Amino acid sequence: MNVTVNFKVNGRDRTAQVEPKTTLLYVIREDLGLIGAKEGCGKGECGACTVIINGDAVPSCLVLAAGVEGKEIITIEGIGENGRLHPLQEAFVKYHASQCGFCSPGMILTAKAFLDRKPDPTEEEVRDVMMSNLCRCTGYEKIIEAVMAVANGEDA
Ligand code: FES
Ligand code: FES
Known part of the structure; x- marks a missing residue:
């Protein structure tokens, strides 16, 4: 039913x-x-x-x-606004944090929920959180760089 x-x-x-x-x-x-x-x-x-x-x-x-x-x-x-990518999406592009891209939507949403709660995290905290999403392509360094760039307020 x-x-x-x-x-x-x-x-x-x-x-x-x-x-x-x-x-x-x-x-x-x-x-x-x-x-x-x-x-x-x-x-x-x-x-x-x-x-x-x-x-x-x-x-x-x-x-x-x-x-x-x-x-x-x-x-x-749903995370971009006014036809623009969300800063995390821009950072993933800028820092080459996507290769095949299969994991990227989930990665970005995990990072967004985390940064919304904790806008000023340490790199270690970001690493811990992002480990919940598996990526077979990037080796994670670029992903962590991209998330940290947004956390640090750098322009993507
Ligand atoms: S498809 Fe849902 S956690 Fe893997
Ligand atoms: S970019 Fe391919 S699985 Fe993450």
Whole structure:
């Protein structure tokens, strides 16, 4: 039996009819067409599916869509403003923090949720947080540089 869920995505009210076992990742990608969130492992280990729910970076492959009633979700498609990339997106470009790019939406959203709470982190704190998202390409140095550049207020 389907359940009706009302929630917000990137500031816009959305309604979805979902089966009890449908994941938020599925709804975001297949029903809403927001394909920035990726399915990597499908079991909460890689972070490729990360979205921000009520301020927390969360693996959307582990979230049941039926449970997001009334919640505010931000995906990578929602963080730029006025046609401009978000500073973290600009920094990822500038510091070559993406190679294949599969991990980048999740990385950027993890970094955003973290910096929104802690705008002046140490590099060690950034390293700890970013380890929750797996990248097979960059070796992480460029990713850490990009996040630290934003934390330090450098222009991307
Ligand atoms: S696909 Fe969700 S954590 Fe890997
Ligand atoms: S850039 Fe390829 S997995 Fe991170």
